[in-house]
Amino acid sequence: MNLDNCVDGIFITGTGTEIGKTVIAGAIAASLKHAGVNVGVMKPISTGDTTDAQFLKHAAQVDDPLVLINPIQLLHPLAPSVSARLEGKQIDQLVIEAAFTKLKQKYDFLIVEGVGGIAVPIKDNFFVAHLISQLKLPILIVADAGLGTINHTVLTVAFAKQFDLQIAGIVLNLYCRETAGPAEQTNPAEIERLTQVPVIGVVPYEQHLDTPNPNIKFLADFINQHVELDKLNVVIKGYL
Numbered sequence: 001m002n003l004d005n006c007v008d009g010i011f012i013t014g015t016g017t018e019i020g021k022t023v024i025a026g027a028i029a030a031s032l033k034h035a036g037v038n039v040g041v042m043k044p045i046s047t048g049d050t051t052d053a054q055f056l057k058h059a060a061q062v063d064d065p066l067v068l069i070n071p072i073q074l075l076h077p078l079a080p081s082v083s084a085r086l087e088g089k090q091i092d093q094l095v096i097e098a099a100f101t102k103l104k105q106k107y108d109f110l111i112v113e114g115v116g117g118i119a120v121p122i123k124d125n126f127f128v129a130h131l132i133s134q135l136k137l138p139i140l141i142v143a144d145a146g147l148g149t150i151n152h153t154v155l156t157v158a159f160a161k162q163f164d165l166q167i168a169g170i171v172l173n174l175y176c177r178e179t180a181g182p183a184e185q186t187n188p189a190e191i192e193r194l195t196q197v198p199v200i201g202v203v204p205y206e207q208h209l210d211t212p213n214p215n216i217k218f219l220a221d222f223i224n225q226h227v228e229l230d231k232l233n234v235v236i237k238g239y240l
Contacts, residue, residue, distance in 0.1 A: 009110035011137040015152035017116045020173040021142045022052040023209050025113040026059030027223035034220040040107030043070045044096045045115045048077030058213050071099040081121040091123045119159055129163045138166035145175035145202055147183040157195040168232045169200040201227030
């Protein structure tokens with residue numbers, strides 16, 4: 001495996017919540033693991049429960065304690081700033097940075113999943129975008145495949161560019177064959193035209209993955225079938 005000139009991680013963000021970031025992040029981890037990459041996962045902040053972090057841990061088949069993968073765990077399924085306020089807590093960035101550093105030292109490639117979209121406030125005027133900038137990772141944007149996604153995706157790309165974030169690609173998720181129409185057919189090309197960012201995959205909803213512990217081989221094969229990871233604008237290519 002040639003690691004020369006390769007980034008050592010990627011941050012998975014989305015155009016909103018419940019967009020399928022966790023499945024995409026976990027599936028990429030499973031694919032890289034299957035390819036022989038020493039890959040780790042991280043969910044810096046969770047709100048509501050730790051389901052996403054547990055899914056990532058299973059997908060990557062790592063033995064790290066959940067508190068390292070997911071160092072900030074908040075009870076309310078709200079924006080972190082609001083959830084922390086309701087709990088009377090302060091979100092400590094140093095805790096996130098320490099966990100991130102420890103995981104980076106252990107793994108050759110680290111997949112980090114955000115909470116909500118990049119404009120979600122973590123505390124005060126500190127957004128997810130600020131966290132990505134501090135971690136110095138390129139981003140993969142997960143967006144809905146259907147009607148309305150052009151607006152959401154273009155806005156997400158524009159916001160990312162305000163923070164000088166490197167955008168590795170876009171994945172359109174939750175494609176439904178039964179209801180797909182002109183929007184689903186034309187969205188990939190139109191989003192690429194408007195953002196100048198490659199759409200590297202259109203991923204259908206898969207019921208078999210709607211479980212805490214999906215079959216790892218199925219997960220890896222699924223992402224490889226629907227997402228062209230070698231088209232990412234970062235050199236994950238060196239791993240695949």
